[in-house]
Amino acid sequence: MKGGESKAEATSTDQRLKTRGRKAGKKTKKDPNQPKRPPSAFFVFLEDFRKEFNLANPNNKSVATVGKAAGARWKSMTDEDKAPYVAKAESRKTEYIKNVQQYNLKLASGTNREEDDSDKSKSEVDEAVSEEEAEDDD
DNA sequence: CTGTTGATTGTTTCA
DNA sequence: TGAAACAATCAACAG
Numbered sequence: 001m002k003g004g005e006s007k008a009e010a011t012s013t014d015q016r017l018k019t020r021g022r023k024a025g026k027k028t029k030k031d032p033n034q035p036k037r038p039p040s041a042f043f044v045f046l047e048d049f050r051k052e053f054n055l056a057n058p059n060n061k062s063v064a065t066v067g068k069a070a071g072a073r074w075k076s077m078t079d080e081d082k083a084p085y086v087a088k089a090e091s092r093k094t095e096y097i098k099n100v101q102q103y104n105l106k107l108a109s110g111t112n113r114e115e116d117d118s119d120k121s122k123s124e125v126d127e128a129v130s131e132e133e134a135e136d137d138d
Numbered sequence: 139c140t141g142t143t144g145a146t147t148g149t150t151t152c153a
Numbered sequence: 154t155g156a157a158a159c160a161a162t163c164a165a166c167a168g
Contacts, residue, residue, distance in 0.1 A: 037160050040148030046161070063162050067146035074147070093149075 035099035038092035045077075045085040046070050 039047075049070045053060070060066070074082070 037148095037150055037158095039160060040150095042147040043149095043161060046146075050162070061164050062144070063164075064143090064145040066162080067144080069146085071146040089148080096150090 035096055035103055038096040039089065041082055041086040041089040042070075042074055044088045044092070045074060045082065049073065 046066075050066055053066045053069060057065070079086075
């Protein structure tokens with residue numbers, strides 16, 4: 001059965017093939033304050049998985065190995081297992097959105113006035129930044 | 139020394 | 154709507 005590896009997810013496989021070739025030019029960031037994309041549930045899971053993987057394979061240095069293992073494991077997990085990671089990812093996304101808002105706010109303030117009310121605008125942003133911080137519960 | 143590569147999937151973003 | 158790019162990681166290699 002390999003003739004055609006399926007297909008149902010042709011988009012996925014194809015995309016990756018192209019993207020891999022393009023990643024070479026991703027380091028072009030022009031906006032210093034532009035927030036980066038929030039980690040997906042898979043990345044959240046990866047953070048934990050890497051730790052375990054390092055313990056299980058302290059000799060392994062290839063990041064690709066962990067990625068492959070994580071990917072295989074990820075697909076092996078059920079939605080319920082991914083639930084906590086997904087939930088975390090959702091929080092990250094929410095924070096990211098707030099970040100973008102602040103980012104836009106700063107730009108708006110800067111573009112609008114960067115000499116007079118700069119102090120004032122700063123305060124406003126400051127409040128937004130400290131909005132909620134942390135909640136660690138178990 | 140600096141920068142890209144490698145590999146995963148998910149989310150983000152533009153047209 | 155879909156395709157394209159990028160998110161972390163870290164060691165190693167190339168220029």
